[in-house]
Amino acid sequence: MRWDWVSDHGSDILAATRQHVELTAIAVGIGLAISLPLGLMAHRWRRSEGPILGFTGALFTIPSLALFALLVPFTGLSRTTAEIGLVTFTLLILVRNIVAGLDGVPDEVREAAHGMGFRPLGQLVRVELPLALPVIVAGIRIATVTTIGLVTVTGLIGQGGLGSLIIEGINRDFRTPLVVGSAGSILLAVLADVGLAATARLLAPWSRREAGQ
Amino acid sequence: MSLPGDVVTWFTTGDHWRGDFGVPHRLYEHAVMSTAAVVAAVLIALPVGIWLGHRGRGGAVAINLANVGRALPSLAILALFQQAFGLRGWPGFGARPAFVALVALAVPPLVTNAYVAMRGVDRDVVEAARGMGMTGTELLWRVELPIALPLVLAGVRTAAVQVVATATLAAVTAWGGLGRYIYDGFGQRDNAQILAGAILVGLLALTTELGLGALQRAVVSDGLRPQQRRRSTEPVVVTA
Numbered sequence: 001m002r003w004d005w006v007s008d009h010g011s012d013i014l015a016a017t018r019q020h021v022e023l024t025a026i027a028v029g030i031g032l033a034i035s036l037p038l039g040l041m042a043h044r045w046r047r048s049e050g051p052i053l054g055f056t057g058a059l060f061t062i063p064s065l066a067l068f069a070l071l072v073p074f075t076g077l078s079r080t081t082a083e084i085g086l087v088t089f090t091l092l093i094l095v096r097n098i099v100a101g102l103d104g105v106p107d108e109v110r111e112a113a114h115g116m117g118f119r120p121l122g123q124l125v126r127v128e129l130p131l132a133l134p135v136i137v138a139g140i141r142i143a144t145v146t147t148i149g150l151v152t153v154t155g156l157i158g159q160g161g162l163g164s165l166i167i168e169g170i171n172r173d174f175r176t177p178l179v180v181g182s183a184g185s186i187l188l189a190v191l192a193d194v195g196l197a198a199t200a201r202l203l204a205p206w207s208r209r210e211a212g213q
Numbered sequence: 214m215s216l217p218g219d220v221v222t223w224f225t226t227g228d229h230w231r232g233d234f235g236v237p238h239r240l241y242e243h244a245v246m247s248t249a250a251v252v253a254a255v256l257i258a259l260p261v262g263i264w265l266g267h268r269g270r271g272g273a274v275a276i277n278l279a280n281v282g283r284a285l286p287s288l289a290i291l292a293l294f295q296q297a298f299g300l301r302g303w304p305g306f307g308a309r310p311a312f313v314a315l316v317a318l319a320v321p322p323l324v325t326n327a328y329v330a331m332r333g334v335d336r337d338v339v340e341a342a343r344g345m346g347m348t349g350t351e352l353l354w355r356v357e358l359p360i361a362l363p364l365v366l367a368g369v370r371t372a373a374v375q376v377v378a379t380a381t382l383a384a385v386t387a388w389g390g391l392g393r394y395i396y397d398g399f400g401q402r403d404n405a406q407i408l409a410g411a412i413l414v415g416l417l418a419l420t421t422e423l424g425l426g427a428l429q430r431a432v433v434s435d436g437l438r439p440q441q442r443r444r445s446t447e448p449v450v451v452t453a
Contacts, residue, residue: 061418063378069395069411073216073404142283149286153382156399166292170386175296182289189284 002176013165013180020161020188023151027083028144031090038091039098040124049099056092064089064153072157082154089150090143097139101132133203141196148189152181162188219405220412229409233389236413243390243417246308247377250315254376255369257316258323265324266331266361267353275328282321287379290314295386311383318379319372326368330361363433370425377418391417 006013038056042049059067068085075081105128113127129136155163162185169178223229230236265271291314298310334357342356384392394410397403 058419061374061422062415063381063392063418065378065381065384065392065395066411066414066418069398069407070415072399072407077399145284149284149288152286152288155288156385156396163286163288166288167385170292170295178292178296182286182293185286185289186284189286190281193280193284 001179005176006180009177013162013184016160016162016165016181017184017188018161019159020148020151020163020185023079023082023086023154023159023161024144024147024192027086027147027151028090028140030083031087031094031143032140034087035091035094035098039095039102042095042099043102053092053096053099056095059088060092064150065156068154068157077158079159081157082151082159086147086150086154090147093143093146094136094139097135097142098132101135101139102128104135105131134200137196137200137203141193141200144196145189145193148185148192152185155181161185216404216408220408223405223409234393239389239391239393240413240417242388243377243380243392243414246312246315246383246388246390247373247380247421250312250319250376250380251369251373253312253316254319254323254372258320259327259365262324262327263331263353263358263361263365266328267349267357269332272328272332275325278321279325282318282325285318287314287318288382288385290318291379291383291386308388311380311386311388315376315379315383319376322375323368323372326371327361327365330364330368331357333364334360363429366425366429366432370422370429373425374418374422377414377421381414 038052042052062070064085067088068081071081071084075084109127109131110123113123118127151159151161152163152166154160155165155167158164160167162181165177165181165184167181169175169181228235232238262275265275291311294310294314294317298313338356338360339352342352347355380388380390381392381395384390384396391410391414394406394413398405398407398410
């Protein structure tokens with residue numbers, strides 16, 4: 001383990017970390033933007049729920065490397081390829097949790113809101129979504145942590161953030177960047193997990209047990 | 214020559230079906246490694262999870278185990294284990310670290326899953342069993358395990374798909390398996406090979422998921438069929 005390499009390449013490591021965070025943030029952001037409408041749709045129209053969950057579930061079965069591999073011949077070794085793959089994997093997690101969260105709102109609450117005069121949209125925004133929030137944020141947490149892991153794999157298609165350090169270490173048979181990349185991505189994932197768990201608890205103080213999971 | 218045409222050509226090239234680099238051999242490697250890893254992980258994780266669930270102990274640890282396991286990027290684990298356990302160099306030497314890494318990644322969710330499955334057994338049923346005079350052991354084998362079985366099997370199925378997926382990645386750390394076609398394809402810029410590898414791996418993952426699903430349906434007794442619309446707040450799977 002060459003510590004001089006680490007100090008020499010400090011800026012590279014930081015750049016890789018920033019790229020890693022960027023890739024993750026974009027993927028989860030886009031994933032959320034797509035899954036919110038999908039989840040709402042699945043929740044509202046029962047008949048769409050099966051196909052939506054089934055389709056996203058099927059996508060999730062595809063090993064990550066295979067999904068990126070399927071994209072490469074079409075979109076090349078680019079950031080787009082990485083993001084398409086990453087977003088796809090967040091979809092199942094997020095859609096499932098959004099649906100589960102919304103379904104978890106007790107019927108009595110819905111009825112009470114209706115009785116208080118809430119119109120459907122107002123009811124959704126001011127009653128159902130806040131109550132569904134812990135489960136949804138739990139989904140965001142899982143999606144983020146999973147994505148951080150998957151970003152390392154995108155190192156194989158020229159992206160990768162800290163994953164590119166791991167790949168470099170493997171290719172050059174050089175332990176230092178490998179360990180730095182590995183430890184860095186693990187650390188990033190753990191930090192994200194803990195941070196989001198704390199955020200979840202802050203956002204929904206009324207539900208301790210669910211937010212803690 | 215179009216890409217679909219190239220892929221078909223790739224599949225119909227005789228050379229690709231023979232020898233150490235051929236599909237049958239790589240498929241065999243991949244399947245054997247995955248099966249061995251899942252079996253090992255199940256042998257380690259299930260007794261622990263079931264026991265903890267039966268006794269009601271260590272809940273916080275058991276549940277957080279899956280969280281910790283999920284946070285670990287698979288590629289990082291594979292790479293670190295290769296450094297720790299493996300002989301560097303040519304493909305074939307990567308088997309031992311890959312195996313250990315796969316088992317290590319599969320154990321945490323299996324433990325958590327088994328624990329949650331056991332705790333999920335209706336307390337009333339447990340009380341009734343005790344009231345009938347069952348000892349702890351009888352309770353475990355005749356009541357709790359059969360009831361917990363569907364969820365445990367679902368967890369094993371999820372773990373199996375995850376292991377198949379992660380084994381694909383192990384091609385990067387000097388192993389073989391179907392992932393090699395993808396990895397080599399990247400290196401050789403051979404799109405047909407990349408796609409062929411992806412298709413093969415995808416098929417294997419799908420087969421595993423469906424096959425174990427059928428097994429699950431066959432084994433679980435009718436009275437315990439899970440309902441059609443299961444509400445799970447957290448997916449149990451991480452594919453690589």
